[in-house]
Amino acid sequence: MRSNQIAISIIIDAPVQKVWDELSAWERQGDWMLATKIWVTSEIREGVGTEIEALTGFGKLGILDVMRVTSWDPPYSADVIHTGSVIKGSGRFELVATSATTTRFNWSEEIIAPRLIFLALLPGLYSGVRISLFRFARTFR
Secondary structure (H helix, E strand, C coil), X not given: CEEEEEEEEEEECCCHHHHHHHHCCXXXXXXXXXXXEEEECCCCCCCCCCEEEEEEEECCEEEEEEEEEEEEECCCEEXXXXXXXXXXXEEEEEEEEXXXXXXXXXXXXXXXXXXXXXXXXXXXXXXXXXXXXXXXXXXXX
16 A cells, blocks of 8 residues: 545635635535535534545445544644545645635645556546536635
8 A cells, every 4th residue: 555645726716714614514515526425424513523424426336435634724724534444545625815815725635545546546536626626616606
């Protein structure tokens, strides 16, 4: 197993707090994440210790991603650890105010997987995340 990195950044036409408020509404992420349903599984709904599950797929085929928030710095960043049986690693959402009305959204993941499997999945993963982030950005228009 090896650590593999992926990162994507986009500019969103909205102030950082507004972007954070929408991004940190976990269940609503399913509205813009491609083929994904998300739910909070812990009593804690925000902050360190929040537990989230995301099912990504089509029809009855999908991958369950189990996560726990490990760092919480509103309205700038949140880190998660992936603790499921299939997806392992960590993820980070980072927001940077580029002006009073625009925000750079930096999304990154460290995925623990054999390198060949990661490279085989990378084109679809990168495309899917990029499409999802642009869908998210459109919610502010």
